[in-house]
Amino acid sequence: MSPDTVFALASGAGRAAVAVLRISGPRSAALLEALAGRLPAPRMTTLRRLRHRGEALDRALVLWFPGPGSFTGEDSVELHLHGGPAVVAAVSEALADLGARPAEPGEFTRRAFLHGKLDLTAAEGIADLVSAETEAQRRQALRQAEGGLATREAAWTGQLLRLLARQEAFIEFEDEDLPHDLDIRVTTEAAALRRELEASLAESAREERLREGLSIAILGAPNAGKSSLLNALAGHEAAIVSARAGTTRDVVEVRLVLGGVPVTLADTAGLREASDEIEAEGVHRALARAERAALRLLVFAADTAPDAATLSLRDEDALLVGSKSDLGPPVLAGALPVSTTTGEGLPLLRAALEREAARLAGMNEAAGLTRPRHRAAIGEAVSWLAHLETAPLPELRAEALRAALRALSRLTGRVDVEAVLDQVFGEFCIGK
Amino acid sequence: MWDAAYDVVVIGGGHAGCEAAAAAARCGARTLLLTHDLARLGEMSCNPAIGGIGKGHLVREVDALDGLMGRAADAAGIHFKLLNRSKGPAVRGPRAQADRALYRTAIQGLLAAQDGLTCEADAAEDLILRDGRVEGVAAASGRRIRCGAAVITSGTFLRGVIHVGTKRIPAGRVDEAPSVGLALTLERLGLPLGRLKTGTPPRLDGDTIDWAALERQEGDAVPEPLSVLTQRITNPQVACGITHTNPNTHAIIREHLHLSAVYGGRIEGVGPRYCPSVEDKVVRFADKERHQIFLEPEGLDDRTVYPNGISTSLPEEVQAAMIASMAGLERAVILRPGYAIEYDHVDPRALHPSLECRNLVGLFLAGQINGTTGYEEAAAQGLLAGVNAAHRAGGSMEPPAVLARGEAYAGVMVDDLTLHGVSEPYRMLTARAEHRLALRADNAAMRLSHHGEAWGCIGSERRAAHGRFAAACMEALTRARQEGATPTQFSAAGALVNQDGRRRSALEALSLPGVTPEAAKCLFPWLRDLDGCVRTWLEAEALYAPYLERQEQERQWLAREERTSIPRGLDFAMVPGLSREMQDRLSRAQPDTLGRAGRLPGITPAALAALAVHLRRQGTVSRETA
Structure with missing residues (x-):
């Protein structure tokens, strides 16, 4: 057939x-x-x-x-x-x-x-390209489809292969006069490669957020004006707004694009001691969402003292908003005054959000890791290289290098022993 | 119409042939070994050493299956060295330089003592076939010998041609005629042939070497035997000398490069990268100012010295000038010039993993004919082919001696050969083994005894020795797991461990870098009383325990793929989702298990998945039920 x-x-x-x-x-x-x-x-x-x-x-x-x-x-x-x-x-x-x-x-x-025309990362890139919603996503997907990540992976694999070849030569050809520092050089160069891989892991969050979309949560005390803010940013009435505290009970989401980055903006239940079970669940969900979000908009109304629950969420990935600025100046220093009634501060808030989106999500200079699968493979390679640095014997260091190679090869394809031997015999004069 | 009848006929008396014949006979087959010259049975035609890294592992495996090589090397060894002593036990390789004459004597003695084995001086000229299987062998003497299976181990004799400079001499080895008839037979059978080359250095007269001017290399003070049956090495031990090539040597070589058989374009065969000619070294590594040469005595009563590292096919007078240019060799006399030899080999992809030809039942090939190099590689193949030939002759449907990659270097080698073929003479390297930490010289008996017993190739002396060894190892392991010490006790013994109050077992202690062997023995005095082999084994198990666990999981995972057999003659075009290219690759290689399919070059993971799904759908049953 x-x-x-x-x-x-x-x-x-x-x-x-x-x-x-x-x-x-x-x-x-x-x-x-x-x-x-x-x-x-x-x-x-x-x-x-x-x-x-x-x-x-x-x-x-x-x-x-x-x-x-x-x-x-x-x-x-x-x-x-x-x-x-x-x-x-x-x-x-x-x-x-x-x-x-x-x-x-x-x-x-x-x-x-x-048919072997595409490696796995390129195939993923094409899938992403087809589903890209924004210009930045398209550029990112195209780079991967064209083999950006595969090229980077090939460079890492090449380095690992060279290291393994040296380690194998050191093991295999004891009575040949190989460079005497061969073994030590393997360890120092492996450490350098590990640092490079770790750097790529550290950057990977930005690329992954660009591919998957950036999650922003709006948090604050009940009746701080979170839902009004969501509607103002979305440009339509996505959330029900009323003067009654505790109106929003579940998480309400809208999708927007901020500076080319797809964003999911989530309105959450106001943070307070809940009066009933349903509201309690809402608060629980709000906090869970705060945890998961890459950026938190903390909203403090001008007519209320800052509440402890919202204050406790402040960190470097939080943006402070002083809502209801038509009623008075922000109650918290550093908060951006915004009024959804007069429209004051909204353009500034949008600009701040775009800046934050660009900081948290986007393309790095080199093609990045865009999926958890990529991160897992690189992470495993990193842990083997770290292991290498403390391994007391050359064959154990070789074992670590082999495992790191196997982990990397999961990104695009396999590496076989002949490739290692080609390196060994190309680099050293071996044989009696 | 038959002049004689045997179960198995082995053609060739080199390292593969001797092991094949002895193994077949041990399995109970009435066996005949045919060779040109009985006096040269067990000849070491190249370097006078057995073993080394990877190769020493193979010798221990041959030994564990009751082969000859380890015992003969111990009986003939005049310089023993455990290579990689400073590295871990998995990559330590025992090696012995042997007295050439003593080695022949030892091999011939072991063959003579083997029941059911006859050795005769005759050349095999042709195979006699019937209904797609081997029925007998036609000898040069005109005799027709009936057999149930034949093993060809013709080494470099198949259309062998020796090159010295521009001289070409048809020969299998120096002064021995090549086998041309047999090559024609194989060609007629449709076996794909290739051409390889290898080389050997000039042999020197040791009495004309200025040893006093040379650096000496002694063997180990306590020799490590190659066979676990050897109690003691009795031969006097000799030292080797070390010299180097120099810019002057390199200039001589470069000046005469056009006269070299290899560089003059007179040789088409491909040579090994890890055993390059000195011409190769000078050309490919032009920036290296010197290359190391080991001067290895060939015997106790033999003046011949083997200068290891200077294999060449330059003309004799150039070889003389080159030798004279090196320190200590200024007045050295060449007893026999070096040469390159070209020979036919069979593409081993034409063989089943049992080393039986795919298209001819009862014909087995082993050794250099399969594109390998080295005595040890030949011996291991010979042994497996001999066992399989005996079982085939005995009517067995499936020759049993097939080892997995995770079990033995011999398994790695045969799998590589029959799956990938060769592009250069194949040499065993530990880098080829995925399960390097498990395939050690110290545990060959543990790995292979049960196979040897099942195949019937292990004698009673060996069985008893393995039984004792295994029991002692298990006892030591149990004790090492049970007994332990506190950090305070460790400190008192001079060992460095974290003072965390945690008790550590003796086994754990042996794996800690901060615990020296002396400290361990001080804490656990019974370690001192262990037999050396048992202690080596225990230390290796302790050291590698975390890795071995991980490898064992991987091995079992792979074993599943290995057990999933692909029915012979499966039409890969019928497998949904396989591209035409994948179909072609699979059809050409005819892998017999999913595991082997996955190791084929260019087979994509997706193709493998498609094949796995198809096999499962077809309800293909596992080859093993265990």
Whole structure:
């Protein structure tokens, strides 16, 4: 049973000037021949009339990509059709009639991964690219899809490979006259690499927040004006607002984009000794959300003394807002005066939020770790390298290097012993 | 129509052939060994040393399966050295330089003492086949010998050609004719052949070397035997000399490079990277000002000296000038020039992991013919092939002697060979073993005894020795787990441990860097009374315990993949989700387990997953039920 031949619209749905249909699988060539006559030269744009069962469907640009030199690694075809929905439907029906089936979501990328055309991080990048909502997310996904992380991982793997080769040479060829400080150099260079990996881990939170979205929680005493603030920032009435304390009981979320960073802004129940079970649960959830959020907006109303519960949440990732500034100056030094009634301070607050979003989420100079999976792999490599520095024997240091390599190779692919031996014999004159 | 009948015929009397013949006979097969010259059985045709790092591990494995090599090396050893003594026990490799004549004598003695084994001087010219299996061997003498299985261990004899400068001499070894008929037979059988080369240095007359001018290297004061059956080394021990090449030597080599057989383009075979010719060293590492040369005596009553590190195929007169350029060798006389030898080998991917040919039942190949280099690699393959040939001849459906990578270096080697083939002569290195900390020279008996017993290749003396060793080890381990000491007691014994009030077991103590062996023995005096082998084993187990635990988990995880067999002849095109490229790679290699499929180069994790899913869906049962 050979794999199916699948097709899908590669361009967006709806009316457009051009629609691109992609076909991939072993029967691609046969399908193209059936629709457009003999095969054009590979990778050359050709104008053809498409026909099916005697009926002309469209005049289209057709491209023939024989495998493995195609996106999926299989034989593939691209049809650049006129973009009307009827044209696309007619050609799709013809393809189905000829035995192809519509591709499942992500199937082209999955096939490319199966054929070794993409490593795992690049495949993840493509998935991210497709679901990118903001410009910054798109740039980040594109960098990963184009192998940014794979390139970085390859550089780390290369360094580890060199270290392992030296360690192995030190173990394997005792009576060859190898450099006498070989073993010590391995340990110092491994420490340098560990620090580099640790730095990448430290930066990874920013990249991960950009990919997943930044979470901001609005916290404060009951009736401090949190829901009004949420609505003002969202630009619509997302939360119910009333003068009654304790109106918001569950967490209310809105999605916004701040400086290219997708943000989830959450309004929470006011912090106080709850009067009933439902409100108690609301307060509990508010605190849990405060814990998880990357940034906390702490709201203090001008007509009330600052409450201890909200004050206790102050740290470097908190922004202080003095709400209801139409009633008086902020009761807390350093709080930004804001009034949702007069609109005072709102542009300043928005600017402050954008600054904070850029600080907490975004792309680093080098392609970053965008998923927990990446962080776990690097974290394991780091702990093995740390272990190496205290391991008392060369074979145990080699063991640590092997484990670190295995951890890293989980990002993109495996490293085999031949690669290590190539290094050994390339670098040292070995053999009697 | 038959002149003689045996269960197993072994063709070749080198290290692979001798082990194969002896192992087959130990398994109860009536065995015939055919070789050109009975006097050269057990010849060490290259360097006079057995063992080393990785190689010493293989010798201990051969020994654990009751092979000959370790015992013969102990009987012939004149310079013993435990390599990597300053490193951990897993990478320590016992090595012995042997007296060439004593080694031959020892091997020939062991073969003569083996029941059920006959050695005859005759050359095998052809195989006699029927219905896709080996039925007999046709010898040069015209005799037709019937057999149930044959093992070919032809070393460098298959269309061997010796090169010295521009001279080419067809030969298997110096002064010995190559095997051409056999090469044609293998070709006719459709076995894929390749060409490899190796080299050897000129041999020097020790009486003409100025030893006084040279640095000396003594062997270990207390020699570590290669066989666990050896009680004591009795030969007098000799020292080696050390000299170096110098810029003058390098200039001579560079000036005559065009005359070297290797560099003059007269050799097509690929040589080993870890045993380069001196020409190679000078060209590839041009910035190195000197290379170290060990001067190894070849025997107690033999003036011949083996200058290790200067293998060459330059013309004789250039070799003379090169030798004379080195300190201590100014007046040294060359007894026999160095040479390069090119020979045919079979692509070992044509073999099952049992070393039986995929397309010919009953034909086994072992040793250099499979693209390996080294006596130890040859011996280990020979032993496994011999056991399997005996079982095949005895009617067994599945030759049993296949070791896993996590069990033995021999298993790593055979797996590498039959799965990946060779691009250069294959040498055992500890770097090749994923489970290096578990595959040690000190625990070979523990790892392999049960296999040897199941296969029937272990004699009663060996069985008794292994039994005693295992019992002593277990007793020591139990005691080391039970007994312990407080931090105060540790301090009193001069050991550095955290004063945390926590009691530490003797086993734990042995793994702590702050506890010297002396301190440990002071705290636990019974450690002193342990047999040396048992103590070495216990110390290694203690030292590696945390790693071994982790490796054991990994090993079991891998063993699952290893047990998932892929039915012979599976059409990989039928596996959903496999790309054409993956199908091609798998079809070419025909891996017989999921584990082996995963180790094929270029097989993606996704492809492996697809294959695993397919096998599970097909309800393929595990090869082992345990």
